[in-house]
Amino acid sequence: MQTILIIEDEEDIAELVSFNLQRSDFEVELAHDGLRGLAKAKEGLPDLIVLDLMMPGMDGIALFKELRREASTRKIPVIMLTARGQTEDKIQGLELGADDYMTKPFSPKELVLRVKNLLKRSSHTESGAELVCGPFRFIKNSLLFYVDGERCDLTATEFKLMLYLCERKNVAQDRHDLLKDVMGYSGDVHSRTLDTHMKRLRRKLGERMDCLETMRGVGYRVKIDSE
Structure with missing residues (x-):
């Protein structure tokens, strides 16, 4: 319980x-x-x-x-x-x-x-799966996040938002989908909450903050250059 x-x-x-x-x-x-x-x-x-x-x-x-x-x-x-x-x-x-x-x-x-x-x-995700997306690395079962190999402390909400975007890298994600699928909100009334989380997340990314882009009129995306 x-x-x-x-x-x-x-x-x-x-x-x-x-x-x-x-x-x-x-x-x-x-x-x-x-x-x-x-x-x-x-x-x-x-x-x-x-x-x-x-x-x-x-x-x-x-x-x-x-x-x-x-x-x-x-x-x-x-x-x-x-x-x-x-x-x-x-x-x-x-x-x-x-x-x-x-x-x-x-x-x-x-x-x-x-x-x-x-x-x-x-909650921790199953199986201890990892995701590497450009300079970003996720360890899903323990909600650990790294930028260029350095540990970066994220809240659970920040981790889920960043993971969602990295799993769909280079594709703009509608803010309504982020609010609904990641944060559990049914409407757009909490848009400012999403923007505040993104502002804080971008600040934490430091020199990699430009990877997290605001797509005006749409939402957000993580942009990763082709290797």
């Missing part, structure tokens, strides 16, 4: 989310302030964290930075919860490496779907 840690100071919201996750056969841990949430994350190492941004003790952005500093919690997928009007906090969270976000008020059933989709994206 996979464990979800909910860090949310509004107890009624936390309990509602917990109830829906438990109905979907998840084990749930709760924390109602940032400091306690950070301690529970480090102690329990949950499979996924649902993190509110506005909390007493330690806000969600500061907590998230701490999670990413620690080797043991760095790879835990995180869904951030934001209030309406917190656009800058939401974008900051995505740029720091959060995997997803939801804006309050939200549907608990939709959150459960997001949790399932993110866990699926974060």
Whole structure:
């Protein structure tokens, strides 16, 4: 049974989310302030964290930075919860490496779907297969990624996006397909989320950032010159 840690100071919201996750056969841990949430994350190492941004003790952005500093919690997928009007906090969270976000008020059933989709994206793939695409190398079963032989730390979402594009190298991929097939979104409302992930991914590629191209009016592609 996979464990979800909910860090949310509004107890009624936390309990509602917990109830829906438990109905979907998840084990749930709760924390109602940032400091306690950070301690529970480090102690329990949950499979996924649902993190509110506005909390007493330690806000969600500061907590998230701490999670990413620690080797043991760095790879835990995180869904951030934001209030309406917190656009800058939401974008900051995505740029720091959060995997997803939801804006309050939200549907608990939709959150459960997001949790399932993110866990699926974060799960190791079978067989330990590798893919080499130009300067990029993927080890699928452990979500490891290398650029010119050097390890490059990607979130699970970044890894899946880059892998999807490299498996279809030199061909423009429609942003709707990326949102649907890789990120599990049914509409285009999360286009800015995709763009933020791509911006962060391009930055991580360093000198190879030009391989990740924006195709205006279409989406994105990985361009690999013929060897």
